Amino acid sequence: MSNRPKQIAHLDLDCFFVSVERIKDPGLRGKPVAVGGSPQGRGVVTSASYEARAFGVRSAMPAGQALRLCPQLILVRGHHREYGEISERLCTRLQELAPVVERASIDEFYLDLTGCEGLCKGDLGGFIRTMQRLVLEEFSLPCSIALATNKTLAKIAVGTVKPAGICVVPAGQEAEFLAPLPVGVIPGVGVKTEARLLSRGIRTVRDMQQRTLEDITKLLGAHGQWLHDVAHGRGSEELVTNWTRKSISKAETFSKDLATMAELEEELHLLVEDVCSTLRSKGWKTQTIQVKIRYHDFSTFTTAHTVEGTNDDPVVYREARELLHHLHDGRPVRLLGVHLSNFTSGEQLSLDFADHDKGRQKMLKAVDDLRARFGDDVIHVGHA
DNA sequence: TCTGGGGTCCTAGGACCC
DNA sequence: TCTGGGGTCCTAGGACCC
Numbered sequence: 001m002s003n004r005p006k007q008i009a010h011l012d013l014d015c016f017f018v019s020v021e022r023i024k025d026p027g028l029r030g031k032p033v034a035v036g037g038s039p040q041g042r043g044v045v046t047s048a049s050y051e052a053r054a055f056g057v058r059s060a061m062p063a064g065q066a067l068r069l070c071p072q073l074i075l076v077r078g079h080h081r082e083y084g085e086i087s088e089r090l091c092t093r094l095q096e097l098a099p100v101v102e103r104a105s106i107d108e109f110y111l112d113l114t115g116c117e118g119l120c121k122g123d124l125g126g127f128i129r130t131m132q133r134l135v136l137e138e139f140s141l142p143c144s145i146a147l148a149t150n151k152t153l154a155k156i157a158v159g160t161v162k163p164a165g166i167c168v169v170p171a172g173q174e175a176e177f178l179a180p181l182p183v184g185v186i187p188g189v190g191v192k193t194e195a196r197l198l199s200r201g202i203r204t205v206r207d208m209q210q211r212t213l214e215d216i217t218k219l220l221g222a223h224g225q226w227l228h229d230v231a232h233g234r235g236s237e238e239l240v241t242n243w244t245r246k247s248i249s250k251a252e253t254f255s256k257d258l259a260t261m262a263e264l265e266e267e268l269h270l271l272v273e274d275v276c277s278t279l280r281s282k283g284w285k286t287q288t289i290q291v292k293i294r295y296h297d298f299s300t301f302t303t304a305h306t307v308e309g310t311n312d313d314p315v316v317y318r319e320a321r322e323l324l325h326h327l328h329d330g331r332p333v334r335l336l337g338v339h340l341s342n343f344t345s346g347e348q349l350s351l352d353f354a355d356h357d358k359g360r361q362k363m364l365k366a367v368d369d370l371r372a373r374f375g376d377d378v379i380h381v382g383h384a
Numbered sequence: 385t386c387t388g389g390g391g392t393c394c395t396a397g398g399a400c401c402c
Numbered sequence: 403t404c405t406g407g408g409g410t411c412c413t414a415g416g417a418c419c420c
Contacts, residue, residue, distance in 0.1 A: 016420095037388065044388050046420090059420080065385040080389095105391095105420050190418050222394080223417095251389060288412085298387070304413060337389090392419080399412080 005171040006237045007147060009111040009128050010154035011094070011135070014142040014163035016107035017047035020083055021076050023140045032057070032070050035078045039063035041255040046078055050163055090139055097131060102239040110151050110239050125168045132166060149174060152235025156185050174233025179206035186230050193220065193227075205231050245282070250274045251337030257296055259332045261325075268324055271338040272317045279340060285309035288342035289316055291323040294335035302339075303327045309344040316340070 013019065017035040022028045032052035037043020043063040055070035067073055083106055091103045098111035113124055120127040128145040135143050146157035146167040153174055160181070161167040169177045182204055184194045196219060202208050208216065208231040217224035229235065250271045258264050268291075279286055290304035303323045310316060320338055 042387075046388075060388075062385060062387055065387085068385075107420070188418065192417060245391085246393095247391070249390065253388060290413090300415090302414065306412065335388090390420090392417105394417085395415090397413090399410100401409085401411105402407100 004114070005149040007113045007116070007124055008149070008151050008154050008237065008239075009098075009113055009124075009131075009145055009147045010151065010158045011109040011111065011131070011143055011145045012155075012158045012162065013090075013107040013135075014144060015047050015049050016087075016141070017078055017083055018049045019141050020079070020086060028074060028076070031074055032072060033074045033076065034063075034066055035076055036063050036066070037077075039067055039075070042253050045075075086139070086141075090135065090141070093138065094131075097134075100239050100241065102241055102243075104240075108155075110154070112239050113147070125166070128168075129166055132164075149233070150235035150237045151239070152187060152230050153178070153233060155187055156181070156230075159185055175209060175231075178231060178233060179204065179209060181205050183208055183227075183231075186227060188223065188226065188230075193223075196220065246343075247339060247341040248275050248278050248282075248286075249337060249339040251292060251335055253294075253335045254333070257332035257334050258336070261328070264324060264328065264333060264336060265321060267336050268320055268338065269317055271336065272320055273313055275338050275340050276311055276313045276316055279311045279343075282343075283346045284343040285311045285346045286316070286340035286343055288340065289319045289323065290339040290341070291320050291327055292335070292337035292339065293324070293327050293333055295331050296334055298334070300335075301327055304339075306342065309346070311346065 018028070018033050021033065021035060028049075030051065031049070032055060033049040034045045034052050034057055035047040036045040039062070045057060045059055045061045045063060045066050048057040048059060048066070052066070052070055052073055055073070057066045057070050057073060063075060067075065087103065087106045091101060091109060094109055094111060095101045098113055098116065100112040102110040104110055113127070116127070117124060120130075124147055128147055132143055132145050135141050142164050144158050144162045144165040144167075146154045146161065146165075146169070148154040148157050148169040149171050153169060156178065157167045157169050158165070182194075183189050183197050183202060186205070189197070197203075197208070200215075200219060202211065208227065211228075213225065213228045216228045220227065252267065252271065254267075258267065287309050288304055288306045290302055292300065292302045294300045303326055305319055305323060307315075307319060316338075324336075
């Protein structure tokens with residue numbers, strides 16, 4: 001193993017959802033566009049074009065507020081399944097260009113280009129420019145790419161050149177590159193952490209660099225160690241190529257708060273069907289079932305129970321219903337959610353029940369197939 | 385202005401076991 | 403009578419990311 005620094009690229013699609021909508025409707029190009037929910041139905045912006053951002057429109061902003069900031073904003077509904085499919089196709093293409101690729105989120109990819117200098121005459125900067133052009137030409141998707149000696153730094157660097165930017169941070173200049181940036185650019189520093197740092201006079205990465213590790217960990221605990229490393233230009237170098245889901249969840253914010261338990265139970269049943277169907281499509285069983293409630297005042301409560309592994313709608317529903325009754329204090333409910341975790345592979349049956357379970361699994365699979373062909377409403381698994 | 389939905393990881397307390 | 407320590411699992415909540 002050599003100690004040569006790694007060369008890791010971070011590719012970040014620029015306002016990805018908007019870009020996809022612009023492929024479908026070229027009339028949206030050059031205009032302030034946002035993908036999001038309806039302003040009447042408590043929707044928020046999930047992606048905003050740079051023309052819209054110029055008016056202050058941001059992701060996670062309520063749609064109504066976005067329209068007030070930018071009255072000419074074109075608000076379009078998202079097509080998330082399609083975004084996921086395009087993201088996966090792009091990932092497959094990137095794997096033809098680089099030996100190791102990580103799909104870090106629906107619109108972010110890491111590429112380990114260490115040792116690839118020979119393929120591009122030592123010009124990795126030129127290589128990522130070519131890649132950027134290729135993504136635009138083959139997928140009609142604008143993107144920004146940064147190259148650095150670790151993942152964390154590449155991710156920070158790409159944020160400084162979006163949209164349609166390229167950034168190369170040379171080995172040895174990591175700390176210098178980071179110094180003038182605000183600490184909020186570090187992944188993991190959100191609103192709360194940034195405020196805590198600011199309260200100690202730490203505004204820029206340079207401020208952080210000048211504090212001792214002890215100072216930072218005293219303020220932020222174990223998390224401080226990581227931040228201190230990042231501030232000095234260190235970060236994770238290993239790409240994750242074998243990621244598996246650890247939880248499956250489904251939640252719904254209602255356009256109007258639900259007041260009765262009957263309505264809540266009906267919604268709960270739909271949520272359970274949805275997550276169980278996903279669970280079975282993976283061939284897994286869940287052991288921990290969690291129910292979440294959010295009230296009008298946005299106060300949010302969860303409760304969970306761990307059981308013997310199951311992927312059977314009625315079993316999960318019975319547990320979830322008990323949790324819901326336990327959790328609900330009678331007030332109208334804004335959001336209801338179901339969350340499954342702690343999975344087993346699905347083959348850990350006790351022998352006594354194996355035969356019965358086999359038949360049950362067959363029936364559930366038939367239900368899932370019907371739903372896939374004819375829609376979720378075609379058939380429901382009884383739970384009476 | 386009135387706040388989505390899908391995730392990950394961490395912390396902390398209590399139960400339980402040895 | 404008063405009092406161990408460590409490890410692990412479960413649960414609730416919080417911060418953060420896209």
